[in-house]
Amino acid sequence: MNFIIPISLVDSPQHSSPGHPENPARFRSIRDELSQHLPGKIQWLEPEPIQPDMLTTVHPESYVRFIERRAENGPGIVDYGDTYVTRSSFQDALYAVAATLGTLEAILEASASKGFAIIRPPGHHAASQKAMGFCLFNNIAIASRHAQTMGLQRVAIVDFDVHHGNGTQDIFYADPDVLYISTHQSGIFPGIGTENETGYQEGLGTTINIPFPGGVGDDGFDKTFTAIIQPALYRFRPDILLVSAGYDAHHDDPLAGLQVTGKGYFEITQKLVGYANELCEGRMMMVLEGGYNPEALSSSIRNSCLALAGMNLPETAGTGVRFSEPDIQESLQNIRRIHSL
Numbered sequence: 001m002n003f004i005i006p007i008s009l010v011d012s013p014q015h016s017s018p019g020h021p022e023n024p025a026r027f028r029s030i031r032d033e034l035s036q037h038l039p040g041k042i043q044w045l046e047p048e049p050i051q052p053d054m055l056t057t058v059h060p061e062s063y064v065r066f067i068e069r070r071a072e073n074g075p076g077i078v079d080y081g082d083t084y085v086t087r088s089s090f091q092d093a094l095y096a097v098a099a100t101l102g103t104l105e106a107i108l109e110a111s112a113s114k115g116f117a118i119i120r121p122p123g124h125h126a127a128s129q130k131a132m133g134f135c136l137f138n139n140i141a142i143a144s145r146h147a148q149t150m151g152l153q154r155v156a157i158v159d160f161d162v163h164h165g166n167g168t169q170d171i172f173y174a175d176p177d178v179l180y181i182s183t184h185q186s187g188i189f190p191g192i193g194t195e196n197e198t199g200y201q202e203g204l205g206t207t208i209n210i211p212f213p214g215g216v217g218d219d220g221f222d223k224t225f226t227a228i229i230q231p232a233l234y235r236f237r238p239d240i241l242l243v244s245a246g247y248d249a250h251h252d253d254p255l256a257g258l259q260v261t262g263k264g265y266f267e268i269t270q271k272l273v274g275y276a277n278e279l280c281e282g283r284m285m286m287v288l289e290g291g292y293n294p295e296a297l298s299s300s301i302r303n304s305c306l307a308l309a310g311m312n313l314p315e316t317a318g319t320g321v322r323f324s325e326p327d328i329q330e331s332l333q334n335i336r337r338i339h340s341l
């Protein structure tokens, strides 16, 4: 069965810094790619402006004002790394959040609906009071809280970006109603996300980290979904599935060393669609995080959208794996033990 999928696309053209990998060129071919391959299957959404107080379910007002002031003061860095703002960044980041919330609302208004907020700046490294890793506000965390205010108590977030979503983990670390599952390459930015980080107090057990050695690709992800992600989601029984969809685990991505293929992203999304259909009446939203090779990003997003719409993958979707994958069976067994799966 085919579905119409609500999609927001916010490319924030003024939020740009010379030579920075998180730049508007990432989005240059996404809209055309989707229009061409999913004709009649997309409901393009226009974000409604939101007020800064929509952010305060996650970020205190003092932090929101800090980002606003820093952006007003002109181009600069807002962390100890390379998270930049320009004069437009506060408004751009507000639009990214607005688009995410608008997509969520469109999903909740339709039955068995799945959507995608294709937005920048990304969000999963932003903690409650800290910009980090190109992220200013945590889009998916704000969406999680918004889903809860709309009556969906239990939220599951699956984060398949190649980097650990330290901000999202931190925000929900003691929260038993939000399950956070992250797959990521170990030993790269932000340097946390070990299997022993499992939550705190009431939230103990609702953080699941799956660090990978370099070289893991489609096969490793497939085994991980079977061994950990599927049973963890079925045990948690979420009311909605949110996905931090970063495409920087792609074999052509310049920032990391995993080797997921375009076909792999179709299969990952298809699995998540299946879980959403079985567990939460089909409710599922993907929110873009990383992905720094524009061609790989647009074709991978297209493949995810094909899976969201219940369509098939074209034959031309290649593989491109360069070397054999490391064996992660032992590490998966260890994580199963830690979480009693």
Ligand SMILES: [Zn+2]
Pocket (backbone or CB within 6 Å): 161, 162, 163, 246, 248, 289, 290, 291
């Ligand atoms: Zn990333």
